[in-house]
Amino acid sequence: MKSIPNQPLSTKKFIVPPGLIKSIKEFEIHLDIGQNSPIMICGPSGVGKSLFLHIYKKLVREKYGSDCRIETVNCSHFSGDLARSELFGHIQGAFTGAVKKKTGWLKRADKGILVLEEIGDLPKATQACLLTFVETGTFHKVGSTVTERADVQIVAATNREADLRTDFRHRFFPFYVPPLYKRRQDILYYLAYLMPQLIPALNPWEITVLLAYNWPDNVREVERTGTLLMSKKQPDTEDTCLELWENAFDLADSEIFALPAANAAMQNAKLAQTGLCAIDYEAAPIQGYRAFQLYNELNNAGIDADYLEKLLNRYHIGLALNNETRPFSDFNPDDFHTAISVNQRFDVALCPPVKSFTAAYQGIEAFTNLFWSLIHANTNLLDIRNTPFNIPFYPINRFFKTSSRNIALFNAISAYISKNKKKGLKPPDEPHIYDLSYAELMKHYLESLLERTRGNQAEAARRAEMNYSTFRLKLKKFNVI
Numbered sequence: 001m002k003s004i005p006n007q008p009l010s011t012k013k014f015i016v017p018p019g020l021i022k023s024i025k026e027f028e029i030h031l032d033i034g035q036n037s038p039i040m041i042c043g044p045s046g047v048g049k050s051l052f053l054h055i056y057k058k059l060v061r062e063k064y065g066s067d068c069r070i071e072t073v074n075c076s077h078f079s080g081d082l083a084r085s086e087l088f089g090h091i092q093g094a095f096t097g098a099v100k101k102k103t104g105w106l107k108r109a110d111k112g113i114l115v116l117e118e119i120g121d122l123p124k125a126t127q128a129c130l131l132t133f134v135e136t137g138t139f140h141k142v143g144s145t146v147t148e149r150a151d152v153q154i155v156a157a158t159n160r161e162a163d164l165r166t167d168f169r170h171r172f173f174p175f176y177v178p179p180l181y182k183r184r185q186d187i188l189y190y191l192a193y194l195m196p197q198l199i200p201a202l203n204p205w206e207i208t209v210l211l212a213y214n215w216p217d218n219v220r221e222v223e224r225t226g227t228l229l230m231s232k233k234q235p236d237t238e239d240t241c242l243e244l245w246e247n248a249f250d251l252a253d254s255e256i257f258a259l260p261a262a263n264a265a266m267q268n269a270k271l272a273q274t275g276l277c278a279i280d281y282e283a284a285p286i287q288g289y290r291a292f293q294l295y296n297e298l299n300n301a302g303i304d305a306d307y308l309e310k311l312l313n314r315y316h317i318g319l320a321l322n323n324e325t326r327p328f329s330d331f332n333p334d335d336f337h338t339a340i341s342v343n344q345r346f347d348v349a350l351c352p353p354v355k356s357f358t359a360a361y362q363g364i365e366a367f368t369n370l371f372w373s374l375i376h377a378n379t380n381l382l383d384i385r386n387t388p389f390n391i392p393f394y395p396i397n398r399f400f401k402t403s404s405r406n407i408a409l410f411n412a413i414s415a416y417i418s419k420n421k422k423k424g425l426k427p428p429d430e431p432h433i434y435d436l437s438y439a440e441l442m443k444h445y446l447e448s449l450l451e452r453t454r455g456n457q458a459e460a461a462r463r464a465e466m467n468y469s470t471f472r473l474k475l476k477k478f479n480v481i
Helices: 018-034 049-064 080-088 124-136 166-170 186-194 196-201 204-212 218-232 240-247 261-272 290-300 305-313 333-339 355-370 404-423 438-452 457-463 468-477
Strands: 039-042 070-074 112-117 152-158 173-176 341-343 348-350
Touching: 018 039, 018 049, 018 173, 018 186, 039 049, 049 070, 049 112, 049 152, 049 348, 080 124, 124 152, 124 166, 186 196, 186 204, 186 218, 186 355, 196 218, 196 333, 204 290, 204 305, 204 355, 290 305, 290 438, 305 355, 305 404, 355 404, 438 457, 438 468, 457 468
Parallel strands: 039 152, 039 173, 070 112, 112 152
Antiparallel strands: 341 348
């Protein structure tokens, strides 16, 4: 594999994957309907609110010209009385340290636009003062009794809408940026844009786990995880993808913490082998082994997981631990770069649609259909314990050709889910990373292959998509024979 570039393909600050194009069109309509009402762009952390603020500014310049004044303030940079002073200004002597009068952001933005980023960080008292301004157009500087006026259009953004005063929140015309779990197809586009050389290195079960995860930190989390994946996908490294998912991918969303004393020695010994710093494992939500874990659970329940694997592989995804197949091997970073277009109106990079990415997303749709789940659910789709009862039913032939074997598989999975739901499944007892070593995972996998093929090593090698000699070496390496 060629060395992986550290820089994205385009120099544009903002990227628009296919799943966001519709939202941008809706945002423009939203602004037309709202007209001069205060606008609030809402969404969880890392979802792309800054992209919509950027588009808003472009639309304002388009409508009012380049001379329109736009001031931007990040409300997380100040708190308490300082927040009031920054927004409304203060008179000399209003408080300790107020040695001279100050003009606030509202007055500076007069006859223009004031963009308030992270508005949810404002103290409730400041929100009340700002609400008065929104409703009347008047305000008082801190320490002053003189009523002042300003003609300002306010646009806000927050990931903490629940922290706003109810009356204040209701005064704004909200627009909600869809989180990644509602547009899972975009995950592959972000990775392709940021780390294009990573895409051809992904195998089916990695693609499944990437698309099934709900990404609570959205694009920022994708970028961190992709960086860790990329750092492990090095040439001439044996079984790199499994080592990654054991040692690094599970740690993608963690911060560096001091470990509990009881586990510190064990965990740090494990980390010493990876070169990573001490990590709080319980803070890492992405379990790379979940696909393989589900694959084994289905086999143990008497379900033909191998046949299911073949069906899913048609969509470039899978559950079986397969490090050989690369569904996106034909992905060409140069072609992807060439196909990226720039929207001159908004000055953003538009990702071209990729057929193989669309197929993988359809595969996740097929997977959720089989397992009674919803593709837009805010959950890890591989955790079938979270499967709801009352969801829309989609015919199996929407994804798979209707056949007696397909229907039998569908019925077997349905019966399995229904049976376990009636038992009242407890939350999954996930093993810690240090409880499930690479060697243990590989040994379990190889043993299960031999068990299903009744000891026929040639057939087991075929199912693992390895040549026979390589398979034999792995059997010896992991003490299976």
